[in-house]
Amino acid sequence: MTARLFWESGAMGQRMFVALMPPAPVREDLAAFLEPRAEHPWIAEEQWHITLAFMADVPDRAVDELIDGLASAAARRTPLNLQLAGAGAFPDPWSAKVLWMDVRGDVEELERLATNVRNSAQHAGADPDGRAFRPHLSVSHLRRVQEQTRWVRVLDTYSGPTWTASEICLVESHLGSGPHGRPRHEIVATAPLIGRESDAFAE
Numbered sequence: 001m002t003a004r005l006f007w008e009s010g011a012m013g014q015r016m017f018v019a020l021m022p023p024a025p026v027r028e029d030l031a032a033f034l035e036p037r038a039e040h041p042w043i044a045e046e047q048w049h050i051t052l053a054f055m056a057d058v059p060d061r062a063v064d065e066l067i068d069g070l071a072s073a074a075a076r077r078t079p080l081n082l083q084l085a086g087a088g089a090f091p092d093p094w095s096a097k098v099l100w101m102d103v104r105g106d107v108e109e110l111e112r113l114a115t116n117v118r119n120s121a122q123h124a125g126a127d128p129d130g131r132a133f134r135p136h137l138s139v140s141h142l143r144r145v146q147e148q149t150r151w152v153r154v155l156d157t158y159s160g161p162t163w164t165a166s167e168i169c170l171v172e173s174h175l176g177s178g179p180h181g182r183p184r185h186e187i188v189a190t191a192p193l194i195g196r197e198s199d200a201f202a203e
Helices: 024-037 059-073 107-124 147-154
Strands: 014-020 051-058 080-090 097-103 137-145 157-166 166-175 186-190
Touching: 014 059, 014 147, 024 157, 051 059, 051 107, 059 107, 059 166, 059 186, 080 107, 080 147, 097 147
Parallel strands: none
Antiparallel strands: 014 051, 014 166, 080 097, 080 157, 097 137, 166 186
16 A cells, blocks of 8 residues: 555645665764764754655645655665765865765665656656765755865764665655754655565555
8 A cells, every 4th residue: 555654635845855764773873973073063863864866846746646656666676785984075075065974885776776766756747856866975064165174084984884775765854843943854655675566655
């Protein structure tokens, strides 16, 4: 059965993204690495994710088809063995706005998954942004552009545990409604990576 966990008809222009969510042991290991460096403005641990596609304005009419299309796309891909290791900055360490952890492991398969997800979103009328896919997990959004070469060097020493990513999540982002004015992320549905055709989301 297709699951629509939190979404209700009537909301227009929903801000959504599709992502992989690292499990608790992975988040806890990275959090322990960052904790002694609390002087830096890190993103809250519960918001860490690896974005596959971002859709800034999903019409109400597109949500059902988006959910079903993502389920089918995910079912064609197998689970991924991944690791957070190394780091970087957007757009670069000398004029950074975002600090991120690199993603290693089954990266080619991850890129194929992202392509399938974006194609499904496009087909459903939930247009994803046009940025090239760069596997990463953001750990800091800076208020202004800054030189961050020192922090990139620090983060680049990190090598976390491996894990198996076995599902994707469709998430609605509510800007400014989380603690301290941060976004609040609400999982709408999940879909398993099972390596075969399926149109069923997991409850």
